[in-house]
Structures are given as C-alpha cells and as structure tokens.
Amino acid sequence: MYRYDEFDATIVRERVEQFRGQVARRLAGELTEDQFRPLRLKNGLYLQLHAYMLRIAIPYGVLSSRQVRKLAYIARRYDRGFGHFTTRQNIQFHWPQLPEVPDILQHLADVEMHAIQTSGNCIRNVTADQFAGVAADEVEDPRIWAEIVRQWSTFHPEFSYLPRKFKIAVTGAQDDRAAIRTHDIGLRLVKNDAGETGFEVWVGGGLGRTPILAVRCRAFLPKQHLLSYLEAILRTYNLLGRRDNIYKARIKILVQATGGEKFAQMVEEEWEKIKDGPLHLPQAEVDRIHRYFAPPAYETLPDIDPAFETAKLEHPEFARWARVNLVKHQVPGYAIVNIALKSEGGVPGDASADQMDLLAEVADAFSLGEVRITHHQNVVLPYVRKRDLFALWQRLKPAKLATSNLGFISDIIACPGLDYCNLANARSIPVAQRLSRHFGDPRKLDEIGELRLNISGCINACGHHHVGHIGILGVDKQGQEFYQVTVGGSSKEDASLGKIVGAAFSEDDIVPAIDTIINTYLANRTDRSERFLDYVRRAGVDPFKEALYGSAPARRTAAE
Amino acid sequence: MALLQHGALQPNNWRFVGDDAAIPVDEPVTVSLKRWQAEGESLRGRNAPVGVRLKNDEAPQALGQDVHRLSLIEVEFPKFTDGRAFSQARILRDKLGYKGELRGIGTILRDQYLYMTRCGIDSVELPEDKSIDGYLAALKEFSAWYQPASDGRLTVIELRHPANANARRGGAPVVTASVAAHSA
Numbered sequence: 001m002y003r004y005d006e007f008d009a010t011i012v013r014e015r016v017e018q019f020r021g022q023v024a025r026r027l028a029g030e031l032t033e034d035q036f037r038p039l040r041l042k043n044g045l046y047l048q049l050h051a052y053m054l055r056i057a058i059p060y061g062v063l064s065s066r067q068v069r070k071l072a073y074i075a076r077r078y079d080r081g082f083g084h085f086t087t088r089q090n091i092q093f094h095w096p097q098l099p100e101v102p103d104i105l106q107h108l109a110d111v112e113m114h115a116i117q118t119s120g121n122c123i124r125n126v127t128a129d130q131f132a133g134v135a136a137d138e139v140e141d142p143r144i145w146a147e148i149v150r151q152w153s154t155f156h157p158e159f160s161y162l163p164r165k166f167k168i169a170v171t172g173a174q175d176d177r178a179a180i181r182t183h184d185i186g187l188r189l190v191k192n193d194a195g196e197t198g199f200e201v202w203v204g205g206g207l208g209r210t211p212i213l214a215v216r217c218r219a220f221l222p223k224q225h226l227l228s229y230l231e232a233i234l235r236t237y238n239l240l241g242r243r244d245n246i247y248k249a250r251i252k253i254l255v256q257a258t259g260g261e262k263f264a265q266m267v268e269e270e271w272e273k274i275k276d277g278p279l280h281l282p283q284a285e286v287d288r289i290h291r292y293f294a295p296p297a298y299e300t301l302p303d304i305d306p307a308f309e310t311a312k313l314e315h316p317e318f319a320r321w322a323r324v325n326l327v328k329h330q331v332p333g334y335a336i337v338n339i340a341l342k343s344e345g346g347v348p349g350d351a352s353a354d355q356m357d358l359l360a361e362v363a364d365a366f367s368l369g370e371v372r373i374t375h376h377q378n379v380v381l382p383y384v385r386k387r388d389l390f391a392l393w394q395r396l397k398p399a400k401l402a403t404s405n406l407g408f409i410s411d412i413i414a415c416p417g418l419d420y421c422n423l424a425n426a427r428s429i430p431v432a433q434r435l436s437r438h439f440g441d442p443r444k445l446d447e448i449g450e451l452r453l454n455i456s457g458c459i460n461a462c463g464h465h466h467v468g469h470i471g472i473l474g475v476d477k478q479g480q481e482f483y484q485v486t487v488g489g490s491s492k493e494d495a496s497l498g499k500i501v502g503a504a505f506s507e508d509d510i511v512p513a514i515d516t517i518i519n520t521y522l523a524n525r526t527d528r529s530e531r532f533l534d535y536v537r538r539a540g541v542d543p544f545k546e547a548l549y550g551s552a553p554a555r556r557t558a559a560e
Numbered sequence: 561m562a563l564l565q566h567g568a569l570q571p572n573n574w575r576f577v578g579d580d581a582a583i584p585v586d587e588p589v590t591v592s593l594k595r596w597q598a599e600g601e602s603l604r605g606r607n608a609p610v611g612v613r614l615k616n617d618e619a620p621q622a623l624g625q626d627v628h629r630l631s632l633i634e635v636e637f638p639k640f641t642d643g644r645a646f647s648q649a650r651i652l653r654d655k656l657g658y659k660g661e662l663r664g665i666g667t668i669l670r671d672q673y674l675y676m677t678r679c680g681i682d683s684v685e686l687p688e689d690k691s692i693d694g695y696l697a698a699l700k701e702f703s704a705w706y707q708p709a710s711d712g713r714l715t716v717i718e719l720r721h722p723a724n725a726n727a728r729r730g731g732a733p734v735v736t737a738s739v740a741a742h743s744a
C-alpha cells in the first residue's frame with residue numbers, strides 16, 4: 001500500500017498543527033461557532049445531536065493492520081469503544097470532545113492517516129473499488145489513480161470553497177463496485193481500440209434530494225491528462241455552479257441545466273488550454289506511486305486446496321460462509337474474503353474496538369497485514385490463502401464477524417439516522433436491526449438471493465436508498481417517523497434509481513411491508529435466476545402496489 | 561480600508577468609483593467591468609492609474625488583452641463560502657497572463673489568505689485596525705504543496721522528480737532541498 005514520504009508526512013503534520021490552532025482560537029472565544037464551522041467541517045468535524053462527530057478518511061478504503069489498531073485505540077480512548085464505517089470509505093467516531101480532537105489527529109498522523117476534506121464544500125475523500133489490485137475482472141489497479149487524485153485534491157487552493165461538496169470515485173473493473181455513476185465525477189479505467197488504458201469520465205451524479213445518475217463526459221482520456229481534465233471540470237463547476245440555493249448547488253444540477261453535451265464541450269475547451277501545462281503527469285511520478293501497489297510476493301499454489309475442500313464438507317456453516325463471502329482472486333490458491341459488519345440485530349457498519357483489534361490480528365496472520373473497507377460498510381481481507389480460510393473463519397466466528405450474508409437482504413446499508421443525526425426524520429438503525437432479525441434465517445436469505453436494501457433517515461440519502469434494490473427513506477408525517485419504500489434501484493454498471501411503491505409506512509408497518517414485497521417477488525419470479533432487481537425491471541412496481549395497498553390503500557394514504 | 565501587501569499593512573490610495581459617479585482626474589480608481597468596456601479609452605487617457613473591479617459572476621476572459629493595460633484588478637469574496645474569485649484569479653494569472661496587482665476584497669479571513677496568495681492574489685483589503693499577525697502566520701502554516709497553482713511554488717511532484725521539473729521549467733535548476741529548507 002501507499003506509504004507517506006517526507007512531503008506527505010509534512011503536510012499532514014502541518015495540518016494537525018493548523019487545526020490545533022483553530023481549535024484553540026475557538027476555545028478561547030476568538031472564533032464564533034459560525035466562523036469555526038467551515039473550518040472544522042474541512043476537517044471532518046460535525047456537530048451532531050449529542051456531541052461532535054469526527055469523520056476520518058480511509059483513502060480508497062485501504063488500511064494496514066497498524067492503522068486498524070490505531071482506530072481501535074481511538075475508539076477506546078476517545079469514544080465509547082466503537083467506530084462506524086460509512087458508505088464513503090470513512091470511519092466516524094460519534095463521541096469525541098472538541099479539546100481532544102487535535103490529539104486524535106496527531107494519533108492518526110502517526111500512522112499516516114487524517115481527516116482532511118472528509119466534509120465541507122471541497123473535494124472529499126476519494127473512493128475506489130474495494131477489490132482493487134486483487135479482483136479477477138480488473139483492467140488496471142485504480143488505487144494508483146485514486147492516490148494521485150488524493151494528493152492533487154488535498155488543500156487545493158482553488159477548489160476548497162466550491163458551491164457544494166464534491167465526490168470522486170475510481171474503478172478499474174468491469175463490475176462497478178465503486179458506484180461511479182452516483183458520484184460528482186466517476187472514473188473508470190478502460191482500454192481503447194489501440195489497447196492503451198485510459199479513463200472513461202462520468203460527471204454529474206449524486207444522490208440526496210435530487211438523485212441523478214452521472215452522464216458520460218469523455219469516452220477516453222489518456223492517463224497523463226487526468227489531473228488537467230479534473231481541474232477543467234472543477235473550474236467550470238466552481239465558476240458556474242449555483243450558489244444561491246444549497247439544494248441546487250451540486251454539479252449534477254449544473255450538468256442537467258447546461259445539458260451533458262454542452263457541459264462536456266465547455267470542459268473540453270478549458271482542458272485544451274491547460275492539458276500540456278504543469279498538471280501533465282510525469283511518468284516518473286506515476287511509476288513511483290505504482291511501485292507502492294506492486295503485487296505482493298504471492299506463493300505459487302494450486303487453485304484447489306484440499307484442506308479447504310475438506311473443511312467445507314465437514315462444516316456446512318463454514319461452507320455457506322465460503323460460498324457467500326468469498327470473491328474470486330486474481331491469483332490461484334488465494335481468495336478475497338468479505339467480512340460483513342452486518343450481524344443479526346447489529347448496527348450496519350459498526351465495529352467495536354475489540355473487533356477492530358481482531359481484524360488487525362487476522363489481517364496480520366492471514367492477509368499480509370492489509371484490510372479494505374467497502375462502500376457497503378463491510379471489511380475485506382484481500383490476500384488470504386485458501387488453505388488458511390478455515391482457521392480464519394474460526395477466529396472470526398466468536399467475534400460475530402462471520403455473518404454469511406454478503407449481498408443478501410440483511411447486508412443492509414444504513415445511515416446513522418435519528419439516533420445520531422440532527423438532520424434525520426426517522427431512525428434508520430432500529431429498522432435495519434429489525435430487518436436483519438426478520439431475515440436472519442440463512443435458508444430464507446438463500447431463497448431470496450441477491451438483494452440490496454439501503455436505508456436513509458432523511459432525503460440527504462447518506463444511506464443510498466435511491467440505488468438500493470429496495471430503498472427505505474425516513475420521512476416525517478406530523479411528527480411521526482414514517483418510511484417511504486422504493487424498488488428497482490442499482491448502483492452498479494446498470495445503475496438506476498428506485499421507484500416509489502406508494503404511501504409511506506409507519507414504524508410498525510415497515511417490516512411487514514418489506515416482507516410483502518419479498519413475498520410478491522418470490523411468488524412471481526420466473527425462477528431463481530431472475531433476481532429481485534430483474535423482476536422489478538420486468539414487472540414494474542404495480543404488483544407491489546397491488547400487494548401492499550390492494551384496492552383500498554386508504555389507511556396509509558391518510559398518513560401521507 | 562487598508563491593504564495587506566508585501567507582508568505589512570499599507571495605506572490604500574485606490575478608490576472604487578460607481579458607474580454613475582464622476583471619475584476624478586488624478587486619483588487611482590477602479591471601475592466596474594461594464595464601465596471599463598464603455599469608457600476604457602478615456603479612462604486610460606487620464607494621468608492616474610486605472611483598474612477594474614470584477615464581479616463574482618463576471619468572466620475574467622471578458623477583459624481579454626486589456627489586462628495588460630490595467631494596474632489593478634480586484635476580485636470579490638462576498639462571503640467566506642463563495643470561492644469563485646479563486647478561479648477568477650487563476651484565470652487572470654495563468655490564462656490571461658496578467659502581471660499587475662491582483663487584489664482580494666470583501667470577506668478576507670486569515671484561514672483563506674494562504675489559498676488567495678497561491679491563486680495569485682498579491683494584496684487584500686482589511687480594516688485599518690486589523691491585526692495582521694494571524695494572516696502572516698497563516699502563510700507559514702504549510703511548507704509543501706501538492707498542486708501547481710499561480711504562485712510558482714515548486715510542487716511536491718517537482719521536488720520528487722527534479723530532473724523532470726528542470727525540463728518543464730525551461731532548464732532553471734530545481735533545488736532538491738528538504739521540505740524544511742524549502743519553507744525557510
């Protein structure tokens with residue numbers, strides 16, 4: 001993985017000192033809360049319902065075991081023993097004290113981590129495919145480019161006061177695990193006809209109150225021009241993006257208002273003028289960063305490991321975990337292991353300090369000391385030998401880290417909701433917990449098959465509800481918590497936005513409603529090969545409407 | 561208002577003249593882009609320097625080659641969160657090649673001052689009684705820079721690959737000093 005050189009280390013250290021000064025000025029009353037707000041937001045510090053929340057960047061989701069241990073330490077020392085992994089490859093601590101935040105940042109800097117630009121109207125933490133460098137379907141490793149973008153975007157003097165926040169995601173694979181079309185800029189590494197790799201550039205995606213999928217801005221961008229092209233997009237947005245209305249300030253609104261083609265043309269004009277200037281990437285720098293992501297010294301192993309095969313036969317529960325949670329690796333004899341932070345009745349994305357320590361331990365023992373965090377709020381061990389899988393599973397199981405539900409209905413994405421967030425209309429966590437219990441039976445999960453269920457506590461869509469196969473959105477009805485349901489969303493290469501099934505459900509009715517939706521699908525699918533999403537695309541929302549509201553939807557409409 | 565320029569607070573002898581007001585004969589003035597476009601010839605005929613105050617939503621490109629005839633261009637920061645002037649400044653410096661004084665006016669906070677200078681702004685307007693210590697300290701908060709901007713500072717990439725940077729900067733040698741020395 002990437003390691004800081006003296007320059008990276010200096011910049012992060014200086015940032016800690018700068019923020020220490022800003023906190024001191026706030027505590028001394030030299031800054032009002034209003035003046036402090038934009039400063040703290042640039043460093044991932046939010047004021048929430050009960051306390052401050054500190055959001056720490058995990059650039060493109062990669063962590064060393066040493067970093068994981070440090071997060072565990074911070075959870076114990078400065079929080080209540082927990083951390084919360086988010087959909088943007090960040091981790092949040094919900095209980096830090098303001099005077100201690102500079103010390104937390106110093107601890108992070110000690111292990112080459114930071115909270116830089118994890119919030120605020122600037123270029124946020126760059127996200128990428130969690131299987132980068134090990135996925136079997138990869139064109140090229142996106143981490144190199146994500147790191148280049150991370151450095152370029154850090155303290156960018158021109159783009160730190162944008163109209164609104166700005167999110168960039170990079171993928172290098174066929175299967176889009178980075179949800180690039182829901183980002184302000186999505187980058188996909190592709191090969192052109194000449195066999196060269198470059199970027200397909202997507203622009204103007206975003207969720208929130210007005211969900212919009214990104215449009216293609218350029219079919220092929222030679223790699224050495226990446227930064228100048230990004231700069232051209234950002235400059236166009238910084239000058240023309242709306243600043244009069246925060247709900248219309250994202251680049252997606254500008255792209256829609258201008259028209260995708262016209263916007264691309266404006267970017268192109270700007271880019272022509274700067275592409276051969278100082279942002280042109282020297283190959284020496286690309287090579288330097290590339291070296292950090294060179295493949296590890298893999299052993300030559302047979303792809304079929306007899307011990308692994310035997311263990312599966314002897315332990316059906318392990319066999320199920322292996323079937324559900326493993327992903328094909330580039331290298332024979334190795335597996336990519338997914339660890340779901342979605343235990344039955346648990347809080348999606350939460351990890352206790354003890355669990356983090358265990359993750360660090362198994363990463364050292366079995367995965368070359370590296371873990372990844374996914375935008376589905378799960379953890380990945382990227383380099384596990386198949387012959388170690390059973391031993392690994394035995395270590396994970398007692399820590400409630402061996403849930404076998406990856407990609408199933410109980411592998412829920414959920415935002416913090418009303419339990420923590422001052423913008424929320426409704427709680428998300430208890431709904432996720434109840435659903436995970438309701439759909440706890442592994443046989444039930446297998447029968448339903450692939451299904452993505454995402455929950456947001458309000459229209460800001462932190463839980464990506466629009467792009468869940470089933471989406472649940474917390475709404476407020478005369479002071480009561482209600483839940484609106486959508487079906488048919490997807491964040492993958494076939495991205496789509498979910499459609500609303502009808503009037504919202506009360507807290508008591510939401511789990512039965514989801515059950516009805518699932519039963520409707522099970523009763524009507526052609527066969528098992530027709531996934532829930534396929535079924536919705538074929539049949540539309542009407543069968544669900546019928547099943548949920550029948551011919552007399554009156555009771556629920558009253559609450560609308 | 562006074563000016564923070566060259567590391568000290570200086571008196572400001574420039575004045576902005578509204579579109580309908582009379583232009584004084586021998587005083588340095590800035591005018592709106594609109595007035596410059598309408599009355600540029602006569603404004604240049606005076607005995608005193610002239611500048612333009614750009615509004616936030618005006619494209620600097622509208623000035624074109626006129627930038628070389630101006631002694632001052634002002635860009636506005638109406639509030640902390642409005643960062644358009646950062647891009648306007650970079651366009652003036654990098655694209656239009658403006659070499660004269662580029663001034664930031666409006667809400668000038670110490671926490672943005674470093675970025676303003678990186679974007680090519682070389683003076684900012686501040687209240688006369690303002691302490692500038694914080695502003696000067698803010699310039700020293702960082703000593704290494706990831707991205708090229710309009711201030712000519714060597715970037716981290718250039719320091720990592722001096723040979724490359726030499727070529728790009730037309731042969732002028734790049735000193736591979738340590739970060740600490742670079743900041744001194």
Ligand code: HEM
Pocket residue numbers: 046048053085086087088092164165182183205206207208209250414415416420421422423460461462463464
């Ligand atoms: C708890 C404090 C949080 C607050 C106050 C907050 C606030 C917001 C707001 C205001 C938006 C809408 C912005 C817009 O559409 O322009 C948003 C969007 C979003 N947030 Fe959060 N958020 C919080 C936590 C989280 C968490 C925990 C996650 C991850 C699980 C997250 C991930 C996202 C994502 C992915 C979006 C959608 C981005 C998009 O519109 O493209 N946020 N958040």
Ligand code: SF4
Pocket residue numbers: 415416417418421422423424425456457458459460461462463
């Ligand atoms: S979706 Fe709404 S409730 Fe959930 S974290 Fe985001 S802002 Fe808060």
